[in-house]
Amino acid sequence: MAFRGATFLLFVNWLCIVVWLSSTFESIDASIVVLVTNDTYIDRTAAFGPRIPDEGLYLNLIAVESLDSQEETTACHRLSSGPQNASWVALVERGGDCSFVDKVRNMQASGAKAVIVGDNQKSGLITMYAREDTSDVLIPSVFITQNHYRELQYLGMELGTGFLVQLLPDEMDWPVLDAIVFIILSPAFVVLFMFFLWKVRQRQQRLADLAPPEVVSNLPIKVFYKAKVRDNEPLECVICLEEYQDEEELRVLPCRHEYHTACIDNWLTTRKKFCPICKRDICAPTETTPLLGSSPSLPSPRLSQACLSGGASPHSSMSESELASSSSSSTASLEQVQGCGGADADQDSGHVIVTLDSDDAAEPSLSMPAFTLP
Template sequence: MNNKPWAALVERGGKCGFVDKVKNMMDSGASAVIVGDYQKGPLITMYSDREDTSDIIIPSVFITQTHYRELRYLGMELEQGFLIKITSDEEDLPVLDAIVFLIVSPLLVFPFLFFLWWMQLRQMRLADLAPPEVVNNLPIKVFFKSKLKDNDPVECVICLDEYEDEDELRVLPCRHEYHAACIDNWLTTRKKF
């Protein structure tokens, strides 16, 4: 082989186990080892009979029979060889993906929840308002100082102005009286009686 890094393509089987195949290819100068299955079937985990495999410092991978045959065919067809890109699993960080998901999801959900809360609050406020038709049907009393009784109020508790003769007072079902202009605005924009 030339001085360029190369990957060994070997077939599973024979007397050598996975670790022995990779170690032998590493000793032969391979920069990586691709072990292909000799039979159809699912991927299996490469294993070792020995406990310590720290002497193997090159990447190795196990591939299906179909992929093995495709690579072997390409290797025989292309005299100059072909480029194999080896990427580290460290680039694929599922923990980072989970963290991003856990941060981005609430950021997308919170505005929606805030909108729902705001709409519900708005609906509650609207439900708490008296319709103008109902307010307009409440009785009106014309105020005269000469007709005052002992406990009758003499000022509007909304605007704090004293009642003047011929002021129109709105009488609520609870018998409280206010300037019609003051209480009508209150009942239709803030709170019903």
């Protein structure tokens, strides 16, 4: 799913780049500035021939019909004689029996330093192309709309032949190398962004797979005694593969599997919140630890909590002095312990064995400090 999302974002990124570049390069416009009137006319540079230099070109604009004996405006043939001024730009009209590049070649041969081609119909700016080889074209050429062409013709008649204009280059004329670098780096940034999102998501998933320390610390603890081990009960920790020693504290998970406290605590808080043996989630609600509150019919809260949590944790066990403070309360407490799941007093070992589930004899038992009844 994440791969599909990354692929879709990359596709959208490339599509946006292509659309942006096409619209940008199609809308790249240069300009012609008439220095006498300070008027500016938008033009578009031809696809053939050299580009206008960054500093621009200062040339005298001359309409080609004023130099042609036949008064033709299309410049489909060379001029019989060009102007004496060597720095001039020819103003010609689109159309006739020649192509754009032929017009530029004819004006180049007539001595012009640049060519301005005006449209012969009411339309927008176009880019002038040539099919054949144009390596012989040595002067720049631009295209203007019909309205601007008519205005420049009128200025030529009003101001006289040869008024000074400035040809300015494209404002966004990017080198090809810059465009290629942009095209390459833009998807790279998208990939880096997707990698960052993936790392954040992976970290969130890893944290979700860990058990909260407060949940782990509330799991019951059992004190191990080898003499009290039942049949088929493990004698070693499956995490560190070391045998249990007497009086070692073992953490008991809700699935009744036991481990060294340090081993399982580190496992649950840094690896997975699942039991290493049965893969049971220790944070999932169970029948003995429901999501809702405890039933009001359960025994006294303190001893009920001891039964539910295992009864061996020092946080949940009652001291001997508290239990021996009153004969009646001790008797009642013993009855409540027996009601939680059964209790057997063993005076020799000094423990009361509290069985969590009397229906399953194979399940381990948890021990809590014994107390003496008067």
